[in-house]
Amino acid sequence: MEVTLRIKRFNPETDKKAHFEEYVVDVDPRDRVLDALNQVKWYQDGTLTYRRSCGHGICGSDAMRINGRNRLACKVLMQDLGKRVTLEPLMGFRIEKDLLVDMDVFFDKYKSVKPYLIADNPPAHGERLQSPEERHIFDDTTKCILCAACTTSCPVTWMSEDFVGPAAIVNAHRFIFDSRDTAGIERLQILNKGTGVWRCRTVFNCTDACPRDIKVTEAIEQVKRALIFGDQ
């Protein structure tokens, strides 16, 4: 089937501002948006630029705005989009080129919540014990692939640059609620600051945007509750 892709283009070497260009592609209904983009890049316009790698929603490279919603280009099929498809870069980060944005800010915010296990010395031999129930509590937030779809769908992130954003909170949650971790308080203190969880207005855009179906808003609420009630 024939589909028109309306793609936001920006080349920092030649353009003052971004503009839209249209491409007509002939795709199979089951093709991914990524397949359609590749068709343009490989056979029509080699200058079209975007990130991609695994092609099946695991690596987190190709988050972008697809008909106005944050999605992974490799996880949306053309048959679900209609005859005209608008593709834009994620909002809120500087556009580097076309659909590719500067991710440094995103990773800096991620790093700010100490996203690594901080724990007492492990046993000399064997694993630390953790019950299936303890493991289950933070299961959902271990699924994060750092694609930034949630953070760049959040109106608070668009408005205030210093909000850590949903992805960083998800990754803090993953350790705060891990029974093996001993630095929950430290992370809660970070998220209790003016840049932390209290900026969240419970808009649920993040939950809608997550390609891994993580209940992002719920994770943020759990962190808020831990701050108020200490039920970590």
Added chain:
Amino acid sequence: MAFHRYDAVVVGAGGAGLMAAIQMAGKAKVAVVSKLYPTRSHTGAAQGGISAALGNTEEDHWEWHMYDTVKGGDYLVDQDAAEVLAQEAIDAVYELEHMGLPFNRTPEGKIDQRRFGGHTRNFGEAAVRRACYAADRTGHMIIQTLYQQGIRHNLNFFDEHHLVDIIFTDDGQCAGVVTYEIRTGELHVIHAKTVVIAAGGFGRIFRVTSNALAGTGDGVAIPYRRGIPLMDMEMYQFHPTGLYKLGVLLSEAARGEGGVVRNRDGEAFAVRYAPTLADLAPRDMMSRFIWQEVKEGRGIDGKDYVLLDVSHLPPEVIDEKLPDITDFARTYLGVEPKREGVPIQPTAHYAMGGLPTNVDAQVIRDPQGTIVPGFYSAGEAACVSVHGANRLGTNSLVDLVVFGRRAGKKMLEDIETLDCAELPKDADAFAREQIDSLKARQSGERAADVRKAMQDIMMDNVSVYRDEGLLLEAQQRIGELKESYRNVSIMDKGSTYNMDLLEALELGNMLDLAETIVHGALARQESRGAHYRGDFEARDDVNWLAHSMIYAEPDGSLRLEKKPVVITRFEPKERKY
């Protein structure tokens, strides 16, 4: 051009690279180079598990794991390396747990374990629970955990740097690498005492593959061009259960949990070929069973696919233990695995071959094992060889952590004693020339066309089934495509994120590797593991209980030498399951 000096350069930020880097963190000056952001690495796509004989759910021993690895690899495995793999897997898994990896747990709180293809108790008696796992996203949890540790240790990441050259001195010592900074187009020369290639595999050579678009074998092709031999390149694994046409992997865990593969008649046919392990027969065999069923007209609707069926499993097992792969079936094929079979076909998955190394991850340059000073490799890019002619499921993740760790430790030792080799004056000349000529060409072949032709011929002629006729045709075609590649031109002439240029460079790497695969497959006149020759159906231990080592000669030809297999505990036997 930018210039840097480091003790160690780690090329590739997947499981092996990060594991190596973490060993050296804080003790040496380390640069980690990746053409992606580290968490995008393909380790993250691994699903089912990482094997180690922990014995958490039933009796197990590392000797059994070693035996399974050797037999699974159809006796082409170097047994000294398999011993290291199986023994050190245990500590490596504990180390991952200590780093924070959220494994699934047993009721007692230990790491849970499940069955996986080819892993058995008591030397082949029956399937054993050996695969430690985190749902069906074990690789994702490994890459996340190791990246988290990388942040903790403040590793120096060169994100989005593409490897374009490796520098060796005239007397063969590695002196560093040349990278292309994708964001700016600037070349970087990183002068270093030690370099480890942990840049992964090259499934993108084939049309149907489970591999990421980034899986183009840059780290393997570049040293080959610089005179380093490649080992066992003809040993390329096709995973039996890739989503039809897309190649996206559906983990063996589906069969480990009780799933079966069915043909047109609804028959779970694997048991007919492998009475003991049935659907948990190793991947090379399962792929061949499927190929045979399709050939005999028992594919679905007479087409080239069969069905993976998990619909008889309890829904909670599917939701708890196989969530991702059932999601793939729903998203990409619109199939509900709880009710119906999922269309699958063998998909290009894993290179058993690669840069030859010893058990300390040092790259060797000849069958005698002469090391290349300052040069190391681990993970899929390397060939130790622990996978021989066919890798067992979960052993890639074991390989990453065990030999990534060994690489890091060995490098740390060598940094103490090695002098930094002198750089040639124009260290970046070759890289610059390559890039300039691609950019300068105003018209010519389209990279996408050459790439597609390569993927087609490799898939049709050099995959699960091979014979001389098919291979000779492939050899000629790849030769022609290499000629075409000289005329490839790109549209993007800019410096910022020039992915057009990158894809063209990657194609050049893949063509060189495709040529070595065909060359090795032609030479190896026997059937062993993943390498099945219709015209030489038997395994030939007299002539081919040997690794192939392929060299690029200065005149453009290829030379093959044999390297004996290391046999310690297990004499080659017929391989039955």
